[in-house]
Amino acid sequence: MLRSFFRLSLLLAAIVVTGFGSPSLHADESTGRLDIYFIDVEGGAATLFVTPAGESLLIDSGYPDFNGRDRDRILKVVTETAGLKQIDNVAVTHWHRDHYGNHAALAAKIRIGNFWDRGIPDALQEDAQFVDRIADYRRASENQSKKLEPGDMLPLESGKTPLGIKIVTASRNVIANDGPPNPFAKLHVPKKRDASDNAASVSFLLSFGKFRFLCCGDLTWNIEAKLMTPNNPIGQVDMYMVTHHGLPSSNNPALVRAIDPRVAVMCNGPTKGGHPDVIKTLRQVKSLRALYQLHRNVKLKADEQTAAAYIANTEPTTDCKGVYVKASIAADGGSYTVQIGADGKPRTYKTR
């Protein structure tokens, strides 16, 4: 009797939870966890978030070419691994093809709710084909993409554990430089001005309970310093998505050492990113317990990068299976696991 009562309550709960309308639903919704998938797009970026409410956000979408390679890898994680029927929100950090390569191609295959970006410029000095590429994006978003500015909050649904995503940089602007003095500010040595769209990247600071995660797209050196000197308005974080695939024009130590991440995930390719200077900066981070790389940097020796057990893909691109890295944050935000692919051994970290 008791058992059938429980079964009935579970059924009723399932009906209430699955409900109707958006957000779309996640297979393990009942766990209350927040999942983050770092999808391998061979040195581009595509990061999928699935909230406990089943709401999804895809930041960036890999390269547009190679017969839909990155589009298909993203779709596989979205539909098969995460069990989603639609993508509720897509965002673009900046207008480079390894970051918005598949927004339009994805929209042709799966329903997308909202499009978010930094605003669409009329032209892009570094990309002669920008006008054609952006026409596809405009069509896919029905010209309804919403512009993000520093200080904005992405309006994702929050459940029992408070969830927020704050925009901290966009279009070379940053949030106010409030907060305690940054003891690493003096490590900033200015570089030549970066006129490319990298410097205009949108940066996202996610919090889920006490858990905090920072993703800055391809934000470059001087804007990192603009955000993080002389004061530290971000504080410390648990996870850091290594900026710009681990290239040394980004990952200013004034930022990386101040946010002091416990776990870092680098979305590099076999020959792109994962630069020794960035590895060196990460190795100087006091609290860092683990660095995950989506790829082995085939040009570096084993001891010049993270340990083999923390590398998702070891082959060159031609033989690559595109294994993802997944972080899963506990329902209360108090701890999280990180694993490589569906079968990888999850390692557990405590939220700071």
Ligand SMILES: [Zn+2]
């Ligand atoms: Zn990039």
